[in-house]
Amino acid sequence: MKLLDRYIGTTVLVGITLTLLILLVLVGFVTLMDELGDVGKGDYTTIDAFYYVLLALPRRAYEVFPMSVLLGSLMGLGGLANNSELVAMRAAGVSLARIIVSVLKAGVLATLMVLIIGEVVAPNTEQYAERMRASKMSQQITLKSKYGFWARDGSSFVNIRQILPGSQLKDIYIYEFSPDRKLEVSTHAGFAQYQDGSWLLRDINQTRFLDDHVESRTLEQATWDSLLNPNILNVVVVRPTMLPVWGLYQYIDFMQKNGQEVVVYEVAFWSKVIMPLVTLVMVFLAVPFVFGVLRSVGIGQRIFAGSLLGLAFFLMNKVLGHMAVVFSLNPLFAAALPTLVFLGLGFWFVRRVH
Structure with a gap:
């Protein structure tokens, strides 16, 4: 079973990594096209634009990670299904629950990956990128x-x-x-x-x-x-996505003591706290899809279905985050609801497969 765990886990992680790289190339290209429009403002050059996009990629990776996990898992498990390896595993007596456990073990490693990106790499590179960009454009120290x-x-x-x-x-x-x-x-x-x-x-x-x-x-x-103008000063206003969990917690406490609105930061805080669960849910959701409705379809249809699910999760997450700010919803509820909905969807598909 350890060999099976390693084989399934490697397949899923390779799929996640490749999908993440492809999405980063696409997102990076779009960001670069946008940045090239600002070349020539102050001392901002084409090399600076490339450097800025490179430094911003860790934050982009953190944002698209749930979709990468879902698509990568579908691709990895879909490859096993196309080669009839999943059927062979079931025929050999390996239960669906055991396969899910193997996939979730890979999900744990993916969770460690996103924690390193979101808590260590992205906050530092993003803040440095924004300061560099503002400094070049404004020609100010x-x-x-x-x-x-x-x-x-x-x-x-x-x-x-x-x-x-x-x-x-x-x-x-x-x-x-x-x-x-x-x-x-x-x-x-x-x-x-x-x-x-x-x-x-x-x-x-x-x-x-x-x-x-x-x-x-x-x-x-x-x-x-x-x-000095607000665009320059916005660089040093703390953005929720640019802070690690502990930094967000401290900043929320500081703002509450000063009587300031903190809903935006609380939503970001809870979103980061439940990100490991989001990763595991996306990996878990791929299993019943591959065994069920996506068992005998081609890779293009799997990509399409995974993209729709990932986009639905992304939009639901964004909409609830904005609704929490506008309508004063509970931040934990707004951050956790999309994950709970997709977790329930996964259990429903598992029951259908059984």
Whole structure:
């Protein structure tokens, strides 16, 4: 039975790996075509576009992994079915449940693969890719540190302690220097909102350093014309898909303590938590399909059926995620429902096969 487990597992994993590579090539090509339209903005070159797409591939792999698992499992088991190997196994006394166990063992290895991609590789490469892209396009020196976001804006340096959704900033420091690098003006604003191509600062304390004295003043609000724009600052706003599970948990806790909306991040958190289960469900679903409705069809029909199922799961997952934000649904329910539906579908097909 160990030999059987190894043979079935290898077949399924090879199918999953090949399917994942093919999907990544397709997704990477589409992303590259989109990125080439931005070549020439600032210092962004064709080489930078290729590099950006390469760095973004781990996140893309994480997103398409459920579909890759389903299609790859269908392809691997379908090959065994076409060669009558599954029939021979059943004739030799191997039960359907035992074959499912062998396939699920391969699913465990696939789960480890997606955990490494989603928790270790993708968060780091995606954040680096976004910072590189923004820096090249804006021709600005940017830095994210534990003291907030730093950027060079002409002859000024800007420190933003907190970036909020909706093009809003809190706790902003602006240091303006003369051509000979002497500090001329130091400005602190409690809040900023991007409106009509410029920033509206509020609760302003400004200090001007003159040759023989220092002047201070307080303003209720003022306009700040800056090269910084929300597209650049969005790079450092934490995206749910760019954080590992523990990072999401910590960020959700931070936002709750500051009274901010966290539904989007909670949906992303639970989606990442149940991703191992999603992988196993997709592998499990392929078995009754191959033994049942897809037993005697060609590879093209298996790909078509698997693509439809994978697309249905992807759309259901996205729709429920957005509905959770709009209608304040339970994040765990929104993240888990597609997986539970497909798990129930798998058990229903197993019963039909029996």
